[in-house]
Amino acid sequence: xxxxxxxxxxxxxxxxxxxxxxxxxxxxxxxxxxxxxxxxxxxxxxxxxxxxxxxxxxxxxxxxxxxxxxxxxxxxxxxxxxxxxxxxxxxxxxxxxxxxxxxxxxxxxxxxxxxxxxxxxxxxxxxxxxxxxxxxxxxxxxxxxxxxxxxxxxxxxxxxxxxxxxxxxxxxxxxxxxxxxxxxxxxxxxxxxxxxxxxxxxxxxxxxxxxxxxxxxxxxxxxxxxxxxxxxxxxxxxxxxxxxxxxxxxxxxxxxxxxxxxxxxxxxxxxxxxxxxxxxxxxxxxxxxx
Numbered sequence: 001x002x003x004x005x006x007x008x009x010x011x012x013x014x015x016x017x018x019x020x021x022x023x024x025x026x027x028x029x030x031x032x033x034x035x036x037x038x039x040x041x042x043x044x045x046x047x048x049x050x051x052x053x054x055x056x057x058x059x060x061x062x063x064x065x066x067x068x069x070x071x072x073x074x075x076x077x078x079x080x081x082x083x084x085x086x087x088x089x090x091x092x093x094x095x096x097x098x099x100x101x102x103x104x105x106x107x108x109x110x111x112x113x114x115x116x117x118x119x120x121x122x123x124x125x126x127x128x129x130x131x132x133x134x135x136x137x138x139x140x141x142x143x144x145x146x147x148x149x150x151x152x153x154x155x156x157x158x159x160x161x162x163x164x165x166x167x168x169x170x171x172x173x174x175x176x177x178x179x180x181x182x183x184x185x186x187x188x189x190x191x192x193x194x195x196x197x198x199x200x201x202x203x204x205x206x207x208x209x210x211x212x213x214x215x216x217x218x219x220x221x222x223x224x225x226x227x228x229x230x231x232x233x234x235x236x237x238x239x240x241x242x243x244x245x246x247x248x249x250x251x252x253x254x255x256x257x258x259x260x261x262x263x264x265x266x267x268x269x270x271x272x273x274x275x276x277x278x279x280x281x282x283x284x285x286x287x288x289x290x
Contacts, residue, residue: 026269030280032079033267037086038284040068040075041263044088045286051232069232070263071203072189073225076270083270091283092260093204094195098160102128108191111208112177113184123172130170133158142171164188184208194262194283201258202233213250220247233257261286 047067050057054065068075072093074085095108105124114120118140125141135143135156144155154169167173167187180186185206200209202224210221223242227233236257243251266279 029079029082029084029269030267033077033084033086034265034280034282036077036079037068037075037088037265037267038263038282040086041070041088041265041284043067044069052234054231069203070201071228071232072206073229074266074268085268085270087264087266087279089204089264089266090201090258090260091192091194091204091262091264092196092201092258093206093209094190094192095200096195096197097164097191097193098131099195099197100191107212108187109177111185111190111206111211112180112187113182114177119172123170123177126171126173127161127167130157131160146171163193164191167191188281192262192264192283194260196258196260199254199256199258201260202236202239202255203228203257205255210255212254213247216247216250220244 044067048069050065050067051069057065068088070088070090070093072087072089074087077084077086095104100108102124105127106120109120109123114123122140125138129138129141129143135158137143142156147155157166157169161167164187165178168175168178173187176182176186178187180189185208189206190209207221207225210216210224220243224239227239227242233239234257236252236255239251240248262283262285264281264283266281268279
């Protein structure tokens with residue numbers, strides 16, 4: 001028995017050491033990918049004027065212009081033989097967290113996959129109860145008594161939301177709604193303390209953000225995404241040929257071409273994304289990490 005115990009303990013210790021090593025290697029890989037993404041973002045800021053004359057630059061140099069630019073779709077890269085995907089999207093592609101009105105909250109929650117009206121209104125009312133400065137319940141909301149009844153060790157904040165992951169504390173906000181899944185973006189993809197006050201950047205926004213425009217056909221969304229994946233949209237008017245006039249006027253109400261002093265670099269190992277692997281994210285300002 002003792003011999004068996006020793007053998008089992010030794011095997012478990014070896015597996016634990018192996019898992020720690022693999023975990024450390026994966027963390028190093030993701031940190032390297034994040035650093036690569038931030039380097040490419042700085043390179044973009046220093047050379048973005050070249051994108052406006054891409055054809056001319058390529059003709060003169062005889063080589064393709066290899067310049068990453070901010071977009072929601074990931075760039076592919078290889079680090080020490082491992083394929084990774086790196087997203088480089090500015091915070092202008094998200095709404096500013098403390099600046100949303102009720103109707104915009106509803107559209108955002110709906111874009112995150114909550115199409116059931118009762119569930120959606122419950123989340124929105126609970127968010128508004130969390131941020132207002134009173135203890136009065138909205139119709140489908142939640143104040144401090146709800147959180148106490150659930151045995152939670154916190155109460156309703158009754159102040160503005162400071163960081164996006166604070167939303168996870170609020171009634172109805174699940175991890176899937178927050179982080180995204182099943183083809184939907186998460187609240188983290190649409191909201192930011194550093195986000196846009198009115199209109200989202202058409203290059204950095206999540207594709208599902210385009211569903212903020214009622215009845216915009218999916219094939220049009222796909223065409224916009226395909227267009228910006230090949231080259232950045234420099235002016236919204238470039239989409240005139242892709243979007244019917246009745247939709248383009250709505251598009252211009254929600255979207256624009258904008259930059260930001262903040263960028264989110266996200267990285268994931270390519271082989272793990274389809275297996276539920278997580279994206280590693282880090283927000284940077286132009287000059288320093290945040």
